[in-house]
Amino acid sequence: xxxxxxxLVGAGQSDYGTFPxxxxxxxxxxxxxxxxxxxxxxxxTADVDEAFIGTLGVGGxxxxxxxxxxxxxxxxxxxxxxxxxxxCAASGFATRQAxxxxxxxxxxxxxxxxxxxxxxxxxxxxxxxxxxSGETEWERxxxxxxxxxxxxxxxxxxxxxxxxxxxxxxxxVKNHSNGAKNPHAQLGFECSLDDAQSAPVVADPLNLYHCCxxxxxxxxxxxxxxxxxxxxxxxxxxxAGVGAGSDTVGLFQRDSYTGIPASxxxxxxxxxxxxxxxxxxxxxxxxxxxAIAELLAYxxxxxxxxxxxxxxxxxxxxxxxxxxxxxxxxxxxxxxHPIGATGAGQVVEAFKQLSGTAxxxxxxxxxxxLTHNVGGxxxxxxxxxxxxxxxxxxxxxxxxxPQEKETEVSA
Amino acid sequence: MAAITAVGxxxxxxxxxxxxxxxxxxxxxxxxxxxxxxxxxxxDALTMAYEAATRAIEASDFDAxxxxxxxxxxxxxxxxxxxxxxxxxxxxxxxxxTARQTFTGSTxxxxxxxxxxxxxxxxxxxxxxxxxxxxxxGDPDDEIDHAAGAGAAAFVLEANGPAELVDRAEYAAxxxxxxxxxxxxxxxxxxxxxxxxxxxxxxxxxxxxxxLEVESGPEAAAIQAPNGKLPYRxxxxxxxxxxxxxxxxxxxxxxxxxxxxxxVSLAGALTDGYESILAVSHGSGAxxxxxxxxxSGDVPAKIAIESDDAISYADYLRQRGIVTSGPPSGGGxxxxxxxxxxxxxxxxxxxAGRCPECGALAFPPEGSCDDxxxxxxxxxxxxxxxxxxxAVTTISQGGAPxxxxxxxxxxxxxAAAIVxxxxxxxxxxxxxxxxxxxxxxxxxxxxxxxxxxxxxxxxQEGVTRYGFKIRPSDDE
Numbered sequence: 001x002x003x004x005x006x007x008l009v010g011a012g013q014s015d016y017g018t019f020p021x022x023x024x025x026x027x028x029x030x031x032x033x034x035x036x037x038x039x040x041x042x043x044x045t046a047d048v049d050e051a052f053i054g055t056l057g058v059g060g061x062x063x064x065x066x067x068x069x070x071x072x073x074x075x076x077x078x079x080x081x082x083x084x085x086x087x088c089a090a091s092g093f094a095t096r097q098a099x100x101x102x103x104x105x106x107x108x109x110x111x112x113x114x115x116x117x118x119x120x121x122x123x124x125x126x127x128x129x130x131x132x133s134g135e136t137e138w139e140r141x142x143x144x145x146x147x148x149x150x151x152x153x154x155x156x157x158x159x160x161x162x163x164x165x166x167x168x169x170x171x172x173v174k175n176h177s178n179g180a181k182n183p184h185a186q187l188g189f190e191c192s193l194d195d196a197q198s199a200p201v202v203a204d205p206l207n208l209y210h211c212c213x214x215x216x217x218x219x220x221x222x223x224x225x226x227x228x229x230x231x232x233x234x235x236x237x238x239x240a241g242v243g244a245g246s247d248t249v250g251l252f253q254r255d256s257y258t259g260i261p262a263s264x265x266x267x268x269x270x271x272x273x274x275x276x277x278x279x280x281x282x283x284x285x286x287x288x289x290x291a292i293a294e295l296l297a298y299x300x301x302x303x304x305x306x307x308x309x310x311x312x313x314x315x316x317x318x319x320x321x322x323x324x325x326x327x328x329x330x331x332x333x334x335x336x337h338p339i340g341a342t343g344a345g346q347v348v349e350a351f352k353q354l355s356g357t358a359x360x361x362x363x364x365x366x367x368x369x370l371t372h373n374v375g376g377x378x379x380x381x382x383x384x385x386x387x388x389x390x391x392x393x394x395x396x397x398x399x400x401x402p403q404e405k406e407t408e409v410s411a
Numbered sequence: 412m413a414a415i416t417a418v419g420x421x422x423x424x425x426x427x428x429x430x431x432x433x434x435x436x437x438x439x440x441x442x443x444x445x446x447x448x449x450x451x452x453x454x455d456a457l458t459m460a461y462e463a464a465t466r467a468i469e470a471s472d473f474d475a476x477x478x479x480x481x482x483x484x485x486x487x488x489x490x491x492x493x494x495x496x497x498x499x500x501x502x503x504x505x506x507x508x509t510a511r512q513t514f515t516g517s518t519x520x521x522x523x524x525x526x527x528x529x530x531x532x533x534x535x536x537x538x539x540x541x542x543x544x545x546x547x548x549g550d551p552d553d554e555i556d557h558a559a560g561a562g563a564a565a566f567v568l569e570a571n572g573p574a575e576l577v578d579r580a581e582y583a584a585x586x587x588x589x590x591x592x593x594x595x596x597x598x599x600x601x602x603x604x605x606x607x608x609x610x611x612x613x614x615x616x617x618x619x620x621x622x623l624e625v626e627s628g629p630e631a632a633a634i635q636a637p638n639g640k641l642p643y644r645x646x647x648x649x650x651x652x653x654x655x656x657x658x659x660x661x662x663x664x665x666x667x668x669x670x671x672x673x674x675v676s677l678a679g680a681l682t683d684g685y686e687s688i689l690a691v692s693h694g695s696g697a698x699x700x701x702x703x704x705x706x707s708g709d710v711p712a713k714i715a716i717e718s719d720d721a722i723s724y725a726d727y728l729r730q731r732g733i734v735t736s737g738p739p740s741g742g743g744x745x746x747x748x749x750x751x752x753x754x755x756x757x758x759x760x761x762x763a764g765r766c767p768e769c770g771a772l773a774f775p776p777e778g779s780c781d782d783x784x785x786x787x788x789x790x791x792x793x794x795x796x797x798x799x800x801x802a803v804t805t806i807s808q809g810g811a812p813x814x815x816x817x818x819x820x821x822x823x824x825x826a827a828a829i830v831x832x833x834x835x836x837x838x839x840x841x842x843x844x845x846x847x848x849x850x851x852x853x854x855x856x857x858x859x860x861x862x863x864x865x866x867x868x869x870x871q872e873g874v875t876r877y878g879f880k881i882r883p884s885d886d887e
Contacts, residue, residue, distance in 0.1 A: 128812075136744050136746055137746055137750065138843060138844050142845050143811060143812065152802035152829055154804075155802050156802040159858070201805070201807045203807065203827075204805035205804075248781070251829065252843055253842075255781075257802045
């Protein structure tokens with residue numbers, strides 16, 4: 001039996017940054033409202049059949065039932081909600097769950113979202129939470145958080161492939177240049193190669209500009225089935241491919257330190273499902289929690305050959321006007337990285353690019369974009385490929401929508 | 412009686428000179444000490460005991476599992492209440508049924524342990540390992556702290572061997588207030604009544620030596636050395652000349668080693684080949700032990716007390732935690748003590764597992780095999796503790812997990828690596844993350860050879876957790 005297609009009809013996010021006046025609920029509401037607002041033909045909260053919410057729970061503010069804590073707050077009254085925890089890939093996986101719910105036929109409309117508050121604690125308290133998704137007993141207790149683990153990957157990549165610190169710094173320069181064009185970005189300013197090269201070291205060879213910030217923020221995406229998509233938009237964005245993979249939590253337990261096998265598996269599955277190759281992509285949002293992570297993604301996702309990511313960033317191919325713009329939103333580096341919100345936030349950028357609403361950072365007339373969300377140092381990875389379909393006629397469908405909504409849309 | 416059949420000794424790598432103290436304080440109160448050893452932030456009496464004892468066992472013909480009796484001596488064990496010989500025995504790979512005893516409360520504890528070890532060997536005719544490790548600690552402006560060094564020595568004792576303990580005697584007389592640390596206090600103190608202190612020192616030493624029945628005329632005399640002058644003042648009482656004391660002295664280069672003072676000097680004298688050695692300890696309170704050693708052959712030894720890694724007085728204060736704060740409060744990731752305990756065979760003895768299905772190594776040996784995916788019971792295999800760095804970073808301020816924030820403020824940036832540890836056979840390896848120690852972080856690079864040792868990892872809920880770290884390999 002053929003599974004119905006799933007479509008992305010709306011997505012939105014809060015600003016990413018530090019917001020002492022906001023709660024995780026209020027940030028989530030901002031993101032939810034923005035997602036609803038962005039649905040071209042309108043959307044009612046009551047349309048949602050199912051919700052999946054990603055959050056790690058930094059600070060321990062609501063560790064149990066943190067999903068319903070936000071969905072009930074925004075009026076998803078009684079809607080089944082599942083909290084998804086896959087570290088930094090939490091809402092990438094929440095999006096995948098929403099797609100699965102729709103494709104399985106159990107839901108026509110699913111909400112995928114995520115949130116995190118990371119900046120309302122002392123820096124000491126924050127540190128206890130950074131790296132909690134690393135392997136705790138051995139990796140953390142050898143003195144590393146994620147900056148250290150990614151630095152170890154960088155050391156291995158540099159040793160094996162001759163990758164340089166300057167190539168790492170170019171990731172920061174590019175992503176800040178994009179983030180400066182994104183009003184939601186936490187660090188929305190440009191940085192020079194000199195700035196990026198001379199920042200204080202965090203975990204050698206990674207310096208401050210090679211690391212993403214800690215952030216508050218929320219993001220939401222609305223996924224609907226092919227039966228109802230016409231009720232929400234005339235420019236459908238199809239979820240063409242989905243792929244995911246897992247791996248050992250600790251880097252030391254893997255065969256390779258110069259790539260993320262879970263991402264390679266996820267990419268293979270997603271490309272096959274979408275029946276596309278990396279050359280068919282018009283842009284990509286990849287998980288650049290550290291500069292080396294973006295370079296690894298180029299290789300893991302097949303944007304360039306293994307070992308050549310350093311030259312690939314140098315070539316300018318991934319800049320906004322390059323062949324394959326990467327992290328047009330500014331990425332985790334410049335836009336920010338509120339852990340649980342990050343994956344859904346990448347979907348927001350894909351939605352904006354494919355619906356032509358990305359403003360100053362708009363890629364010219366894109367058809368296809370990829371989002372890549374990694375948990376921890378690669379214990380989980382999830383990829384979505386979104387594809388804009390041909391404009392459809394505005395006729396309403398005979399889907400599962402409630403009558404009153406149809407009236408409202410046609411009004 | 413009993414004989415010493417192998418020796419090990421250890422001193423931390425850091426050294427501070429008398430000049431550094433003089434520059435900081437305007438004067439240096441510990442006379443006769445030109446420089447002294449300083450323990451790193453991840454060292455204490457237990458880790459130094461491991462360093463010395465593991466060397467003594469390596470130098471001997473013995474498998475650690477064959478040791479019958481363990482004696483651990485320190486005036487400053489890292490826990491005032493808890494039998495640390497359980498952890499020390501596990502670190503060394505002793506059997507759970509090995510008898511063990513702790514000696515503390517006095518700088519005389521080292522020779523007390525030797526004394527008890529002699530009795531153990533005599534009654535059970537087995538093998539004893541005695542280790543004394545110490546790092547005295549006083550108020551920063553006090554003579555005791557100025558003199559305080561750090562080091563450890565360990566001896567393997569058997570019924571017969573190249574260095575026989577031919578005689579022994581002890582002496583005690585009440586001298587309160589000479590050197591003391593009341594329950595609950597951290598700094599060792601003394602009233603500093605000069606003549607009174609000297610009298611306690613010489614009377615007890617003289618008393619113990621007078622008790623010896625064997626005539627000797629020793630070539631070297633290992634005398635308790637709270638500073639670099641006092642042992643020489645006891646020359647007359649001990650019936651030796653200053654040359655003999657000088658021959659075995661370690662205080663001038665290592666400082667006051669507390670309960671390890673006489674043991675480290677004795678280890679040095681044995682290694683130097685002296686044929687007749689007098690060892691006399693002194694502990695405040697006061698008491699003394701005198702031991703006479705007659706050497707008839709080479710004593711196997713592994714001694715690691717040399718270093719020229721000089722530090723400044725500011726570094727000294729940092730390393731000792733005098734000018735740093737404790738760990739931050741918080742939550743988040745947490746390894747419970749019971750969880751930690753389950754990993755002790757790996758933390759202490761590098762116990763890996765071999766997959767019974769495909770033969771691949773696993774470390775830690777749990778979960779499904781990384782190579783073949785089998786979920787089988789691993790066959791335990793101890794790794795020798797040598798390997799090669801596969802990936803490495805230097806963690807700077809701000810990059811450390813909070814568990815290590817206090818250590819980092821004490822000892823600075825550190826290396827964190829993934830190391831491929833080798834198995835005894837073939838060129839098989841298994842990878843594990845480990846923190847660098849005993850060298851600057853820049854001394855750890857991809858491809859470098861390293862060896863493991865045991866250090867303090869971190870302290871949480873008041874419980875210090877020990878486990879392996881890596882340092883540049885000795886072989887290079």
